[in-house]
Amino acid sequence: MRPFKTLQKLYDEESQVVITEKGSPPRALFYGEGFLQEDLPVGTRVIFPRPPMAGVPNVKAAIRWAINHPEGMDPLHALLKPGMRLTCVIDDISVPLPPMVTPDVRQSILEVVLELAADSGVDDVHLVIANALHRRMTEAEMRRMVGQKIFDAYYPDRYYNHDAEDPDGIVALERTAHGEEVSVNRRVAESDLIVYVNVNFVPMNGGHKSMGTGVSNYKSLRHHHNPKTIRDSDSYMEPKSSALYRSNERIGRNIDKHLKVFHIETTLNNRMFGAPTDFLAKKEEDYTETDRLKFQALRYTLSKLPRAAARKVLNAIPAPYDVTGVYAGATEPTHAKTLETSWKQYVVPVEGQSDIVIFPIPFVSPYSVNSILNPLLVQVMGLGYFFNLNRGVPLVKKGGVLILLHPAYDEFDPEHHPSYIEFFHRLLPETRDSMKLEHKYEKEFAENPSYVHLYRKNNAYHGVHPFYMWYWGENGRQHVGKVIVAGAENNHVPALMGWDRTDTLTEAIEEARGFMGRSATISLLRIAPTVMVDVK
Amino acid sequence: MPSKAAFFDVDGTLVKTNVVHVYAYYAMNRGSVLGMAGRTLSTALSIPLFGAMDTLDRKTFNEFFYRYYAGLSEDRLITIAEDMFEDVLRPALFEQSQDLIDQARRSGCKVVLVTGALDFTMRPLARHLGADDMIANKMQFVGGKATGKVIPPIIEGANKANAIRAYCTKEGLTLDKCHGYSDSASDYAMLAVVGRPTAVNPDLRLRSIARAYNWPILDLK
Numbered sequence: 001m002r003p004f005k006t007l008q009k010l011y012d013e014e015s016q017v018v019i020t021e022k023g024s025p026p027r028a029l030f031y032g033e034g035f036l037q038e039d040l041p042v043g044t045r046v047i048f049p050r051p052p053m054a055g056v057p058n059v060k061a062a063i064r065w066a067i068n069h070p071e072g073m074d075p076l077h078a079l080l081k082p083g084m085r086l087t088c089v090i091d092d093i094s095v096p097l098p099p100m101v102t103p104d105v106r107q108s109i110l111e112v113v114l115e116l117a118a119d120s121g122v123d124d125v126h127l128v129i130a131n132a133l134h135r136r137m138t139e140a141e142m143r144r145m146v147g148q149k150i151f152d153a154y155y156p157d158r159y160y161n162h163d164a165e166d167p168d169g170i171v172a173l174e175r176t177a178h179g180e181e182v183s184v185n186r187r188v189a190e191s192d193l194i195v196y197v198n199v200n201f202v203p204m205n206g207g208h209k210s211m212g213t214g215v216s217n218y219k220s221l222r223h224h225h226n227p228k229t230i231r232d233s234d235s236y237m238e239p240k241s242s243a244l245y246r247s248n249e250r251i252g253r254n255i256d257k258h259l260k261v262f263h264i265e266t267t268l269n270n271r272m273f274g275a276p277t278d279f280l281a282k283k284e285e286d287y288t289e290t291d292r293l294k295f296q297a298l299r300y301t302l303s304k305l306p307r308a309a310a311r312k313v314l315n316a317i318p319a320p321y322d323v324t325g326v327y328a329g330a331t332e333p334t335h336a337k338t339l340e341t342s343w344k345q346y347v348v349p350v351e352g353q354s355d356i357v358i359f360p361i362p363f364v365s366p367y368s369v370n371s372i373l374n375p376l377l378v379q380v381m382g383l384g385y386f387f388n389l390n391r392g393v394p395l396v397k398k399g400g401v402l403i404l405l406h407p408a409y410d411e412f413d414p415e416h417h418p419s420y421i422e423f424f425h426r427l428l429p430e431t432r433d434s435m436k437l438e439h440k441y442e443k444e445f446a447e448n449p450s451y452v453h454l455y456r457k458n459n460a461y462h463g464v465h466p467f468y469m470w471y472w473g474e475n476g477r478q479h480v481g482k483v484i485v486a487g488a489e490n491n492h493v494p495a496l497m498g499w500d501r502t503d504t505l506t507e508a509i510e511e512a513r514g515f516m517g518r519s520a521t522i523s524l525l526r527i528a529p530t531v532m533v534d535v536k
Numbered sequence: 537m538p539s540k541a542a543f544f545d546v547d548g549t550l551v552k553t554n555v556v557h558v559y560a561y562y563a564m565n566r567g568s569v570l571g572m573a574g575r576t577l578s579t580a581l582s583i584p585l586f587g588a589m590d591t592l593d594r595k596t597f598n599e600f601f602y603r604y605y606a607g608l609s610e611d612r613l614i615t616i617a618e619d620m621f622e623d624v625l626r627p628a629l630f631e632q633s634q635d636l637i638d639q640a641r642r643s644g645c646k647v648v649l650v651t652g653a654l655d656f657t658m659r660p661l662a663r664h665l666g667a668d669d670m671i672a673n674k675m676q677f678v679g680g681k682a683t684g685k686v687i688p689p690i691i692e693g694a695n696k697a698n699a700i701r702a703y704c705t706k707e708g709l710t711l712d713k714c715h716g717y718s719d720s721a722s723d724y725a726m727l728a729v730v731g732r733p734t735a736v737n738p739d740l741r742l743r744s745i746a747r748a749y750n751w752p753i754l755d756l757k
Contacts, residue, residue: 167642414753421750447643449542449715450734450752453636458755 055322208252
């Protein structure tokens with residue numbers, strides 16, 4: 001055990017940024033379904049997530065207060081009229097990560113809203129999951145999200161997944177000034193009132209994206225889910241830096257013009273790990289002996305388990321998130337408040353960019369809940385999401401090196417990601433150029449009857465989804481000079497991605513220094529929990 | 537004008553029957569009590585043999601099986617086909633078959649049924665599903681009576697692939713853009729010849745082939 005004085009010397013307790021010194025402890029880093037314990041070079045800047053903010057003391061009271069004091073709209077009880085048609089649109093399983101302990105905040109919101117609707121004489125109520133082109137949620141997942149009571153009352157006739165491919169289930173509204181098509185789920189479009197139930201896991205969620213994306217279809221989504229829009233986005237996490245958000249905003253404003261949407265947005269804190277694994281959210285300098293033992297035990301156990309079993313273990317641990325804010329009302333003023341709280345939890349100010357940035361990739365992503373983090377999802381986590389966890393200025397310098405920590409195994413889930421398999425094995429060997437992929441193959445995958453069938457009747461992501469995953473990494477790919485995947489267990493996955501590979505993190509850092517120069521600066525973003533950088 | 541087609545095997549893929557059921561229906565509707573009894577009995581006795589032959593070799597099975605049509609008149613066969621569709625095929629359609637076919641059409645494909653069954657038995661089904669065309673076996677008729685022989689080449693196995701290739705050439709379709717759907721490893725050639733194969737309700741062999749080649753797997757049941 002180090003004396004306290006020594007530890008104090010190593011880092012400032014108030015700061016989430018730690019500069020690695022000679023006596024710094026090794027870092028516990030996510031590596032897919034396992035962990036690595038790595039000593040980092042002296043001078044490496046390690047950026048930790050902020051500690052969890054305090055949650056609201058009473059979630060249901062906060063929900064009631066928010067719907068009675070909404071932003072820019074009448075209180076919800078004043079909008080509910082007997083005999084009206086009400087539709088609650090709900091964020092899908094892609095947030096939060098991992099799924100939160102029950103009761104899920106969506107359940108709490110629905111319990112309040114549905115009770116109020118019943119008291120107001122509103123009987124025609126449907127619950128629609130805003131899964132857009134994501135996979136349909138399973139019955140068990142749907143039950144867990146809203147609780148047994150609501151599930152029993154509404155499933156399956158009045159509680160169901162949005163179907164973006166139902167030829168009779170989509171209504172086209174007028175186009176935006178930019179010519180973007182605006183399509184909305186028919187039930188939603190024909191409702192007198194829509195209540196959007198949101199979980200704002202990261203700042204790119206919510207706002208106009210909720211309706212503009214969640215209950216739309218391929219025809220409408222292709223206007224912003226494309227390589228050009230992604231290239232024009234400096235960060236997905238800040239509306240003013242995101243062309244993606246601007247397009248959603250145009251579409252969303254059109255929707256708001258035609259439909260009455262009452263948003264209920266919620267923010268969560270950073271309490272991603274519960275009691276048995278809470279040490280994962282700590283700085284290693286703060287580890288107790290017990291934490292160290294627990295980490296070694298976890299690392300050893302996961303390394304000995306078959307990967308599928310390790311996934312089961314990790315997916316079985318829900319996150320004890322607390323709700324830090326509930327806001328309701330019109331789209332824009334509500335979302336502005338949500339963003340404020342979200343940034344308060346996630347943003348860590350840092351001085352300047354780095355030449356080399358290390359991203360440990362954990363086992364989960366928005367698109368692999370209860371599934372496998374396949375190579376395209378590793379790519380989207382590194383070059384898409386983690387690269388964009390900033391407010392307009394990336395952590396890595398232009399032309400710098402990204403190091404991803406992941407085994408990069410060639411494993412796909414044929415049930416959830418069937419079209420990913422073809423995309424990865426048939427298209428990537430031909431080209432990695434997003435523009436070419438979009439032009440030559442996107443429509444074919446989007447319309448492939450087999451993939452459409454699997455999306456509509458099974459639990460598969462839409463045929464076009466792997467393209468979106470590839471585009472998502474586009475601004476990262478355009479920005480960095482090199483990507484190295486450290487600890488990749490094969491050669492062909494990194495090669496198909498256009499990445500270098502090394503066996504260890506140390507070798508990756510050496511190679512990156514060879515590329516950027518011996519004096520290259522290094523940062524490590526210690527995710528998870530979620531952290532966003534504000535580069536000054 | 538579509539540049540691609542979706543080729544659907546029928547038995548086991550879109551409907552849960554096979555040619556034996558179809559023949560049994562004809563036997564039951566032979567028209568005379570004795571004839572009916574005789575045919576029903578011989579069909580019933582033949583079923584284990586059919587099953588064994590189908591497992592071993594679809595081509596031999598088809599040739600052997602179609603001999604049972606010998607002597608039946610053409611107009612009678614066509615009339616019975618309409619009733620058989622209502623009584624046998626329509627109830628046997630998988631719940632999601634129509635959805636898949638509609639989706640294929642929406643994606644710009646010409647819908648073509650490819651079956652080892654006889655064309656007249658499948659015409660009502662093709663009409664019901666909204667298929668644009670059909671590749672099927674044709675019975676030889678002499679003097680209005682079935683001879684029990686099929687006009688070669690018999691549509692099965694590798695010949696399904698040849699027929700599809702010839703069809704694409706004739707219709708000006710791009711084989712590489714075409715979709716193929718089947719439930720059986722005996723249709724491997726048909727699936728391999730198109731650019732976009734899919735296994736539907738696959739048997740064990742086809743399932744393992746589909747897994748090996750990363751073909752999508754659908755379950756319409």
